[in-house]
Amino acid sequence: MQISREWATPLTMGAFVLMATTGILMFFHADIGLNKEAHEWLGWAMVAGVGAHALANISSFKRYFTKPAALGIVAVFLLILAASFFIQEEKDGKGGNPGRRATMAVLNAPISDIAPLAHQTPQALLADLQKAGFLIESTNQSLISVTGPEQANQFKALAVVFH
Structure with a gap:
């Protein structure tokens, strides 16, 4: 099946708008209604859109991994992701949410x-x-x-x- 940019890019853009808006609202504790649920569940649309967009643009996508700056940026986010699994909230009642x-x-x-x-x-x-x-x-x-x-x-x- 050929993945078309005609729908992959709009899916990515729409999902990004939703994720960015609901994420910012949640960050500032201003979310209402089903904002949090939309962010959690429709985040899968973002995953699907980015995956489809990457596949539709695979040759351009591969080129990014030949550039040191792009590799460095991706590496920073992978390190942050890894750290998020190991750094815990303080359990003494003085830190955290x-x-x-x-x-x-x-x-x-x-x-x-x-x-x-x-x-x-x-x-x-x-x-x-x-x-x-x-x-x-x-x-x-x-x-x-x-x-x-x-x-x-x-x-x-x-x-x-x-x-």
């Missing part, structure tokens, strides 16, 4: 401590969580002890708490 730290503090706190934040009694919150299907027996338990590490379960429990 404050929203994530706040979420983890709530998830690790006992139900009895979380209930006042949700304007509920500990027993009422315990009952709400049980009705939502969480196997929680005591207000001394933390949310994370019943949700486990699965982020979707954690957010489901937080949604019950802060409904």
Whole structure:
């Protein structure tokens, strides 16, 4: 199958506009609606567009890898990518994303401590969580002890708490 520049280039351009816009909005915490989901899921359109664009222009693409400057730029981004797998957020509570730290503090706190934040009694919150299907027996338990590490379960429990 011949890959055509007629659709590969517009696909790349459209996906870039979407990714750039939603990425900038997320960076400045100004995303609304489905911006984050669009960024995550439609990022695949960017991958497909760039791949198709590269294949449609393969001879030009290959020439870039004969130039030291191009190789250097690609190498810098590959090093940044590699470093992103190994550099961790600080775990002492003094660094990293404050929203994530706040979420983890709530998830690790006992139900009895979380209930006042949700304007509920500990027993009422315990009952709400049980009705939502969480196997929680005591207000001394933390949310994370019943949700486990699965982020979707954690957010489901937080949604019950802060409904």
